Amino acid sequence: MANTWLPTLKNPDLQSGYDRAIMFSRMEVKLTRPDAEIRRKLRSDYEKDASVLIDVSAVVAANFHTVVAANKYWSNT
Amino acid sequence: MANTWLPTLKNPDLQSGYDRAIMFSRMEVKLTRPDAEIRRKLRSDYEKDASVLIDVSAVVAANFHTVVAANKYWSNT
Amino acid sequence: MANTWLPTLKNPDLQSGYDRAIMFSRMEVKLTRPDAEIRRKLRSDYEKDASVLIDVSAVVAANFHTVVAANKYWSNT
Amino acid sequence: MANTWLPTLKNPDLQSGYDRAIMFSRMEVKLTRPDAEIRRKLRSDYEKDASVLIDVSAVVAANFHTVVAANKYWSNT
Amino acid sequence: MANTWLPTLKNPDLQSGYDRAIMFSRMEVKLTRPDAEIRRKLRSDYEKDASVLIDVSAVVAANFHTVVAANKYWSNT
Amino acid sequence: MANTWLPTLKNPDLQSGYDRAIMFSRMEVKLTRPDAEIRRKLRSDYEKDASVLIDVSAVVAANFHTVVAANKYWSNT
Structure with a gap:
């Protein structure tokens, strides 16, 4: 398994977080x-x-929840 | 996939958050x-x-949970 | 879809939150x-x-979790 | 549906929370x-x-999670 | 149902929390x-x-999440 | 069951948390x-x-959520 497929949970915006x-x-x-x-x-x-x-789509929803929490819901955007 | 289908998680009220x-x-x-x-x-x-x-409806419930948390449950409304 | 079917997540008590x-x-x-x-x-x-x-009932449980969190578990009741 | 079947989320201890x-x-x-x-x-x-x-049992697990969070995990017991 | 099968959510470490x-x-x-x-x-x-x-295993994962949260992820270990 | 298969929830980075x-x-x-x-x-x-x-994959998503929360989303990385 590749070493660097996912270096960070941070995403600049909601759209990229969703992706x-x-x-x-x-x-x-x-x-x-x-x-x-x-x-x-x-x-x-x-x-x-x-x-x-x-x-x-349920799995995507679960992962999406993790990503948005990690980004604190992009509260400042 | 469209670039701008979801610019923000913020919604003015519960109803629009649900939608x-x-x-x-x-x-x-x-x-x-x-x-x-x-x-x-x-x-x-x-x-x-x-x-x-x-x-x-379970997937909707999961996404709804994410949206309401992102909006801090509209605590001030 | 009706505009005002759900104006708030706040409920006076656990029972109404459950409903x-x-x-x-x-x-x-x-x-x-x-x-x-x-x-x-x-x-x-x-x-x-x-x-x-x-x-x-699993969907109800998920929604119930959202509602009780929004009401901060009615900690003051 | 009965008016008072569930007056509070508070439980004295883990066992009663589980029940x-x-x-x-x-x-x-x-x-x-x-x-x-x-x-x-x-x-x-x-x-x-x-x-x-x-x-x-998955539904019970979900409800149990809600109850223990509402009781702040009985951190003081 | 036994009165004392689960007296506390606290576990000394991750392993016992998992069990x-x-x-x-x-x-x-x-x-x-x-x-x-x-x-x-x-x-x-x-x-x-x-x-x-x-x-x-999904039910175990859900319960595990509850236990680790109750133990604040054993942050001090 | 082995005594020490999982000594900690802490992981140095996202990749190892995912694993x-x-x-x-x-x-x-x-x-x-x-x-x-x-x-x-x-x-x-x-x-x-x-x-x-x-x-x-849903079970993996649930466990992943637990791990990233335990590591506070690697907010400092």
């Missing part, structure tokens, strides 16, 4: 299932499954 | 599954599935 | 699936499904 | 599905279903 | 389903079910 | 299901199941 939450969610799947071929297969599976898609 | 939580939940699905046609298909699927619908 | 959490959970479903007829149908479905019922 | 979390979880189901006969039926269903049982 | 989170998770199942025979049966069921096993 | 969250998630499964043979079997099952994989 980071998405990135986290992808990494969580990637680190759990490192084989790219299997991931591609699984992705094509859940593309057709509303239930899994919603579960993915 | 923002809904919007987050939609974006989370949209960014995960960018193809509009597939989303439309999935939406018509889970329209008939109580279980997925409840899962959607 | 508000229930109300949130209903709104989350309502805003996600605005057609009353479909909701009625889905409700009669999950009335028979323990799994979905528990998921509903 | 309260259990009580919350039951109320969440009860308020969602008020018919006692249906609840009895659903309960006998999930008695045999490990998946639903784990989901119930 | 406590595991213990919570077991109690949540035990209090929900008091019959030992049924629990044994359910356990042998989900032993073969990856999905339920992951759900169990 | 720790992954490690927590594995331990949660391991302590719940200690038999290595059964775990290997279950793992090969969910390798093919997108739904379980997403659930695993």
Whole structure:
């Protein structure tokens, strides 16, 4: 696993924080299932499954919560 | 993905904060599954599935929690 | 969607805060699936499904957490 | 719904706080599905279903978190 | 239900805090389903079910979060 | 269960904190299901199941949240 894929939790603004939450969610799947071929297969599976898609968005929501807290909600922006 | 879809977490009141939580939940699905046609298909699927619908509302609840914390619960309103 | 369905997160006591959490959970479903007829149908479905019922109570628990935090746990009552 | 089923979040100690979390979880189901006969039926269903049982314990865990935070973790006990 | 199964949330270190989170998770199942025979049966069921096993670990993660917060992350250790 | 598998929640940086969250998630499964043979079997099952994989990433997200909070978001890095 790469040494420097995520050097900091700080993000300049909400938009980039949100993108980071998405990135986290992808990494969580990637680190759990490192084989790219299997991931591609699984992705094509859940593309057709509303239930899994919603579960993915729940993970993004959880990561987003972590990121915004780490940035103190960008209170000064 | 659009650069400016979400410039701030601040909302003037609870109602608009709630609407923002809904919007987050939609974006989370949209960014995960960018193809509009597939989303439309999935939406018509889970329209008939109580279980997925409840899962959607769980994601909204999670995002709502993030938004209200960011706005410090509108303590001064 | 009505403009004033939820003007504040403040509740005088725990009981009313709890009722508000229930109300949130209903709104989350309502805003996600605005057609009353479909909701009625889905409700009669999950009335028979323990799994979905528990998921509903999980959403209520999440919203309840948000409400009690917003009211600082009614520490002074 | 009874007016006074839950007058306060304060509990003298961890044990009673935990029991309260259990009580919350039951109320969440009860308020969602008020018919006692249906609840009895659903309960006998999930008695045999490990998946639903784990989901119930997740709801208890969420409510427990709320209760212990409200009691500031009983830091002084 | 025993009167004194959990007298405090304080744990001397992370390891014992983690064990406590595991213990919570077991109690949540035990209090929900008091019959030992049924629990044994359910356990042998989900032993073969990856999905339920992951759900169990989610409950442990939630309880662990509660325990570490109660111990202020053992910041002084 | 080993006495010293996790001596501290402190991590020098985000990357190692993230790895720790992954490690927590594995331990949660391991302590719940200690038999290595059964775990290997279950793992090969969910390798093919997108739904379980997403659930695993949700557990990682929850543990990650705990770790970053314990490290106060590495605010000084």
